[in-house]
Amino acid sequence: MIQLENLCRHFEVGNQIVRALDEVTLEINKKEYLSIMGVSGSGKSTLLNILGLLDTPTSGDYVLSGINTSKMNDDEMAHIRSTKIGFIFQSFHLIPRLTAAENVEIPMVLSGLNSKERKERADNALARVSLTDRADHRPEQLSGGQRQRVAIARSIVMEPDVLLADEPTGNLDSASSKEIIKLIEELNKGGLTLMLVTHDVEMGSRSDRLIELLDGKIINDKKN
């Protein structure tokens, strides 16, 4: 499903070149549950950003569902993000002025779906994260765990192939963290390819496969 071939991402900082990713070659299968671990600055988030088409590699190839993304323009990448990729962030990134249901509808609004279809899909997504009764609440009226569940509902509402989660439990207490992990694992069992960036060893050990990064290189790639 995903092939990375000699992928590099370099940043120029002053006169120095920082190799955030260095010759990364990786293959991820459909429905796989992959954890990405590493110390701060090891390149985890950079890898996730490139996998999510938020960033482009300096060199190398990234093939997603048979499409080489290297030559895509901004609009084409936006279309792929809209239809094939779902994001979950540590800080939820909900729009505070919108209700939970409206936040879930945003990807569909951008895609131009009509309001009836949007409502149906948003209701289903909120039902999957058990937040039907909170559909009309604004983010400030929800707990941290509930906010992350709204973000999860938003990430799956366009029925993507891949779910990218960047430390999704980083801002949550342990009880909420367990709920969220359980929820995204269920989504993986439902057919979604799941890639999870985490610092939490226990969480990483729950995945099918764990890769470890250091200084932009994969130093460990093991199946759990």
Added chain:
Amino acid sequence: MRFYDLIFLAFSTLVRYPLRTLMLLIATSIGVMAVILLTAVGEGARDYITGQFKDMGTNLLFVVPGKNETSGGMGPVDLAGVAPRDLTVEDAISLRRIEGVKNIAPIVIGETPAQFNGLERSVPIIGTTPSFLAVRNWEMEVGNFLPGVTLDRSPPVCVIGKEVESELFGKNNAIGQWLRVGDRRCRVTGIIGTEGRAIGIDTQKIVVMPVSLATALFNRPSLFRIAVQASNTWEMDQIKKDIIRIIKKRHQGKEDITVIRQDAVMQSFDNIFNVLTMALASIASISLFVAGILIMNVMLVAVSQRQSEIGLLKAIGAKNKQISYLFMTEAIILSGTGAILGLVFGHTITQVLKLAFPTFNFLPPLWASFVSIIVALVSGIVFGLLPARRASKLDPVIALSGNK
């Protein structure tokens, strides 16, 4: 993204930051309001001035002594140009034979003390004939306007303004009383009812007397001007030519008068006030551009404050142009709503001013409403472009790592 959704998203942002939105709306509405109010004043002034001319009728010609022309080159006689001869009552009489002339009113003006029963005040004097009443469209409050007076006859009669009546005669009946004006005496035959100004003089403060009496009073044979009223507007060009021809003949072949058409003067004033109104509108429009710059500044700050939101929208599939449209829509809603509020406030204040100053007709022109709305919208669009472009070009990774 559907149009309705675009509006909803933009509107929800504006509602989310009410103080910021309110400030921007006030800035734009003040700009539009300034355009409406200033053009209303300009148009009101134009209406007032041209109304004054219209009250006198547009079929008037004024004969004024003297003529502007280039001199020299023809010999020593012409070195000083044409020395104007006095315009006299006889000149006015000679114009009576012109076909199409309805009324002729020679005018002499001056100022001299008027006395009655030990009271004295300095009054402006107009020396003329009864035709002046028709020429000026005046009305008498009481009495008659210079009865028995013609171009040839000058019985010692006069009419006075209301203020002269109240100041000099008090509660006494002025009609039939002898008023001393300078070293002359005249019997008051009427009180002028019309209020306003004539030849720059307040009608309530004047004394009007026969033209020959006035020339004798001021010991000056020359007229200030001669007002000629034509029967029809279309005959005015011919009448003008006839006046020049007759006076030239009487002044030994010298064309030493200027004939001014009232409608031409009115048109000139009309043009001047139109330009003035446009100038006022232009000045006021600057405030709309200032409002536009304010919108731009605030939206640039908003782009920075909303980096995280922009990053999210990009992450979930928003294209650059969709982000751009979102910010442009906010700018257009702000400038458009501000413009509409400005129109409402501007027209409301205009109506209040009309009630407060009924003599001055505040007339905001229709074009001012259209132009101010268009300028406000264009200003919003132009100044919304930069923040919109900046938002659309934000790197999603940097934006997502921005303020959360």
